Amino acid sequence: MNTLKFDLIIIGGGIAGLWTLNRAVSAGFNAILLEKDTLGGGQSVRSQGIIHGGTKYALSGVLTQASNTIKEMPQRWRNCLDGTGEINLREVNVLSEAHYMWSKGSLGSRMTTFFATKAFRGRVEEVSANERPRVFQNKQFKGSLYRLNELVLDVPSVINNLRKHVENRIYQADITHAQIESHDNTINAILFPTHALRLEADNVVLTSGEGFDVLAKKLDIRQPEMQRRPLHMVMVKHHYDLPTYAHCIGTGSKPVATITTHPCSDGKQVWYLGGNVAETGMDRSEQEQIAFAKEELATLLPWIDLSKAEWSTFHINRAEPKQSALVRPDAAYAEKVGNCIVAWPTKLALSPDLADQVLPLCGQPSSHADTNDLQCLSVLAKPETAKPIWETAFC
Numbered sequence: 001m002n003t004l005k006f007d008l009i010i011i012g013g014g015i016a017g018l019w020t021l022n023r024a025v026s027a028g029f030n031a032i033l034l035e036k037d038t039l040g041g042g043q044s045v046r047s048q049g050i051i052h053g054g055t056k057y058a059l060s061g062v063l064t065q066a067s068n069t070i071k072e073m074p075q076r077w078r079n080c081l082d083g084t085g086e087i088n089l090r091e092v093n094v095l096s097e098a099h100y101m102w103s104k105g106s107l108g109s110r111m112t113t114f115f116a117t118k119a120f121r122g123r124v125e126e127v128s129a130n131e132r133p134r135v136f137q138n139k140q141f142k143g144s145l146y147r148l149n150e151l152v153l154d155v156p157s158v159i160n161n162l163r164k165h166v167e168n169r170i171y172q173a174d175i176t177h178a179q180i181e182s183h184d185n186t187i188n189a190i191l192f193p194t195h196a197l198r199l200e201a202d203n204v205v206l207t208s209g210e211g212f213d214v215l216a217k218k219l220d221i222r223q224p225e226m227q228r229r230p231l232h233m234v235m236v237k238h239h240y241d242l243p244t245y246a247h248c249i250g251t252g253s254k255p256v257a258t259i260t261t262h263p264c265s266d267g268k269q270v271w272y273l274g275g276n277v278a279e280t281g282m283d284r285s286e287q288e289q290i291a292f293a294k295e296e297l298a299t300l301l302p303w304i305d306l307s308k309a310e311w312s313t314f315h316i317n318r319a320e321p322k323q324s325a326l327v328r329p330d331a332a333y334a335e336k337v338g339n340c341i342v343a344w345p346t347k348l349a350l351s352p353d354l355a356d357q358v359l360p361l362c363g364q365p366s367s368h369a370d371t372n373d374l375q376c377l378s379v380l381a382k383p384e385t386a387k388p389i390w391e392t393a394f395c
């Protein structure tokens with residue numbers, strides 16, 4: 001049995017695990033990451049890729065803790081994208097430099113009053129008619145449109161760029177299938193007998209998304225608990241070149257629909273629909289959800305003929321720390337239990353904030369570093385990067 005020692009073993013290769021691995025290695029920690037399936041294949045690659053600045057949450061009329069924490073995120077990501085930030089993400093494909101917010105007709109005045117307040121200065125700009133994205137240039141568009149200081153990223157390219165810096169530290173393994181030596185939430189060793197490997201670490205970071213539930217049972221971690229917030233997402237594949245990145249605002253505090261656009265390998269584009277369409281769609285069958293989304297889009301963008309479009313839906317859960325009444329958690333979350341650090345970013349955008357919270361819980365880098373140890377891990381397979389769901393859903 002080969003015994004290998006690390007400062008950190010990270011379990012789960014979504015955005016949270018990969019971001020934390022990059023930051024940990026830069027800070028001098030001897031860290032590795034174990035992913036059971038594909039990198040990003042949980043929530044991350046299925047996300048809409050919006051790097052929120054919190055404006056959406058502030059619509060309820062108060063600047064909550066969520067909007068204050070998240071406010072800094074677009075600039076931190078922009079620094080990474082131009083190569084001056086905490087992680088070099090220059091190879092990431094930026095789908096849109098801005099996300100927009102629009103409302104129909106009379107509701108526009110509510111937005112105008114709201115965005116005129118001091119709190120939104122520098123975060124939100126009204127867009128004049130000739131600067132609107134093509135989809136909103138139709139004469140039938142009567143609402144008002146605001147440009148938010150938020151990016152939209154192609155998430156598979158983020159995952160690939162993150163993995164590239166730490167490729168030799170990423171391996172495929174499911175620790176629910178490993179033998180674990182632990183007591184009082186402290187993991188002493190993770191054993192893979194078929195590979196004759198015994199892995200020891202000062203700390204184990206659990207960035208396993210929804211997979212935390214199974215691990216918590218195996219490791220007897222009772223706190224923190226996890227919550228799932230279910231979504232029924234909709235995809236519309238069409239032949240238009242109408243890149244659309246926008247929240248449509250109604251009378252409530254949540255967007256009626258959030259649309260992002262993703263190019264497909266066959267040259268078509270997919271409009272990916274979240275927001276209330278997805279949040280209220282849990283009890284609708286796939287057909288009912290498609291009918292609902294068709295009706296919603298026909299009301300929101302009546303000048304776009306989608307009669308020849310292809311439609312598809314799927315269910316997915318967001319995994320987060322448990323909160324009362326399934327409300328949205330306020331910020332990234334990390335808590336240390338024994339030598340396990342349980343971590344959920346709660347938003348892709350908050351991954352930098354998550355790493356800020358996780359690293360101080362890891363103590364100081366030790367002198368475990370031994371490049372031979374990494375070579376011994378080559379008995380484990382390498383995980384692939386997950387494919388976007390719109391590449392497989394319409395086959």
Ligand code: FAD
Pocket residue numbers: 011012013014015016017034035036037038039040041042043044045046047048049050051052173174175176207208209210211212215231233274316317318343344345346347348349350
């Ligand atoms: P995941 O991406 O789920 O990764 C967890 C990983 O752990 C998986 O790869 C899984 O295979 C692995 N794993 C689990 N168990 C084990 C185990 N036993 N051993 C090894 N590996 C294991 N946020 C935004 O900021 N902007 C958005 O536009 C946005 N849109 C979203 C749209 C949707 C439909 C959803 C669902 C979420 C969206 N989010 C968005 C939220 C965001 O996607 C998540 O907060 C984020 O991706 C979570 O990342 P993660 O790494 O914690 O989890």
